[in-house]
Amino acid sequence: MLRYLAGRLLRAILTIFLVITFAFFVLHLSGDPAMMILSADAPPESIKAFRAAWGLDRPLWVQYLSYIVHALQGDLGNSMRDGRPALQLVLERVPATLAITVPAFLLKLVIGIPAGIYAALHRNSLADRLTMMVSVAGFTVPSFVLALVLVLVFSVQLGWLPSAGSDKPASAILPIVTLGVAGAAILARFTRSAMLEVLGQPYIRAASAKGLQWRTVVVHHALPNAAIPTTTIVGFMVGTLIAGAVVVESVFAWPGIGRLLVSSVSNRDLAVVQVILLLVAATMVTSNIIVDFVYGWLDPRLRRGGPRGR
Amino acid sequence: MRALHGIDLEVRRGEALGLVGESGCGKSVTWLAALGLLGGRARVGGEVLLEGRNLAGAPVAELEHVRGRRIAMIFQDPSSSLNPVHRIGRQLGEALRLHRGLDGAAVDAESQRLLDRVGIADARRRLGDYPHELSGGMNQRVMIAMALAGQPDLLIADEPTTALDATIQAQILELLAEIRQETHMAMVLISHDLGVVAENTDRVCVMYAGRIVEDAPIDTVFEAPAHPYTRGLLAALPELEGPRRVLMPIAGVVPEPANLPPGCSFAPRCDRRIEACEFAPPPATELAPQHRVACIRA
């Protein structure tokens, strides 16, 4: 067990490392921060001075090594725009993002899973078909389109909810709903197919043949088995808690990580982008590891070996 | 699409009835329909009388009361018929709580006793195992134990040994015979294997394309089969002893349920057919007491 955990951690670290390296090279090779931050018609001396100050005139691999060395010591660089430590800047924004992604995640679970289960239990009924139609719409409509439509209806026409900003608690509602809808739709489809697959298994019929009530069969026999594949999708959604709201934050001018990422990338504010990517990679990797352990807990076949002793 | 076309069956208390037929003949569907296990899209017609009480069309609660407690069922692939994420003890205990109202320590004790009864060594440890940790033969024993938990009057065994090795098959069939002797439980043994049915039942119903074509005591079926299909099945089976003879297969294939021929379903493959066979499905006639055949040329 310990060796397994160590192995996973090692691979996790390697993944994060690869992400950072890749991001580093792509960012550095794709644009000039000096030009971005100082503006294109700044005098060449200022640009040169800027670049020297930030070490951008050194060879690329030297910059890379320097970054890694500092990172290992906890220094993840400073923002080129305001000079503050990048890590601090990013962490400041995390609560704002979580304030919409976590409720959205809960919304996805609360709507998506029951809808999927209901659809599976009433297969081919009107309710099932409607649910599936709505769910397809839910995940095909791009989130910014949905966001704009919601704003149009609820802010402009009805005037119930604010359309942007984060000053009032009510301004979180539209972003949360926008985020939640697509996820709920996907989860509903997934849960439905997981349930259908389980309901077709011989042990479900055998459980009914035992005389158990249908409700008992569904709750105690079907759901625990359907939870196994559903965990994959839920785990993935957990992994996107940090960075899954880029578009929504931009549309609603919500001051979270997503907006910071967009602005940092367009400014080539390298350190900040790197920190954000590091954070995203770490979250994804952690949630993957957690999902693997949850699998083991849910499915005993993954825990132990095959038939032992006769 | 009709899977069954008027099945008339009777199982007497303590009797062992064999139900024989090839794939698609409806031998499993008959019992799943009787117990209401076919799912929402199936429509079940006719009567299913359990001691006079009609189960067909009965409310779900009544069916649930009958399942496991009066009529229990075991299935073909025992390892898939057990919930993979629950321990054996839990699944067995579930049946005991439901049917015998036991609780706590009594459940454990009775579970162990049942596992011992079905010949599982080291019963206490087995209760904590998961189905994938047991072999196919052991899982089938667990299923039998679960079936016995409700102390049913009738056990439907749907191809219980088809997925098992020959020597394990012998063990399971022997176990069933022992239990029946002890409890006087009736049994319906469904199989495609005439030999299995021959040794373990008193009476046999042969099914073809959703109908019963012959219903007779075991000895009669083997020594004086009346229906051409039954004769054909016997002629197609090789013997283990005695002289080797050429196998006589039945020409043609089993018809699709959606494409049944008018008249007798077996007529296209029958070597004794006449024109009259194609008009209408033959009714069941009584050749002798206890021996019914659905053939106009029997």
Added chain:
Amino acid sequence: MTALLEVSNLARTYDVRRGRWPFAKPATLHAVDGVSFALPAGRTLGLVGESGCGKTTTAKLVLGLVPLSAGEVRVGGETLPAANSPGWRALRRRMQMVYQDPLGALDRRLSVGRQVMEPLEIHGLGSAAERHEKALAMLDAVGLAQHHFDRFPHELSGGQRQRIVLARALILDPQLLVCDEPISALDVSIQAQVVNLLLALQQRLGLAYLFISHDLRMVRQVSHEVAVMYLGRIVEQGDPDRLFAAPAHPYTQALVSAIPTHTRSRKRRIVLPGEPPNPVDRPAGCAFHPRCPHAVERCRIETPALRTLADGRRAACHLAEQIA
């Protein structure tokens, strides 16, 4: 006369780990352990046994699909070359395999006619027209009509599919057909059809069969000789009629008595205790001794060799003479 197929002391072992990590200990699984037999041309050897006995692995060893751990396979006097070598490919034309599940053995997206032609394409034989002709001829030989050529596997019945698999196996004019449970997935009335076809083809084409099955009755029907396997070894071998009527080895006795039938009286039923052991946990001495009703001390220590008894039967048992 050299037999068509001769195998001597075939063995195949796997290295496995037992127990749960971190306590896993390495162990050896003897899937096949010292199997020898000879199969003359035009004859059938039936190989029977329960799951885990090694019959399928033996079949794969014979065809070279699995590398040998020990022993030798000789086809027509020549040793079977290493797998995937040109020599092996050439020899494989003479030996084909038929599996249990005809639907799984056929590609769902190709017409069955194309699949029957495929072996000719693979070995680069004949022109396109000639291949087509030969495929049609094969369809006819297995009792199918010409119009079946363009059908797809799912449009055919189980018995028809198995005939296609046979046609495909026979199109290269092999001398040996290894059949691994070729009829188990078919309905009883169809089994007889396919078995009769196999026998007819054997008569016409002089084919040899290695017929592997758990269905003793069918094996008796088609075989000229039968070998019974248990945990990787042959425990009894001989003429089918004699072997099934009066088995010498206790395992064969139990196996035969386990076959339910109407004719034999019930009192002779031998029910073996316990389960077949895990091949990794193979008992020392005679692998069958823990379940054998006649086992004595010697059986725990010394592995019996397959030997010829006084009456001509061959069994691997120390006590074969005493057991009636």
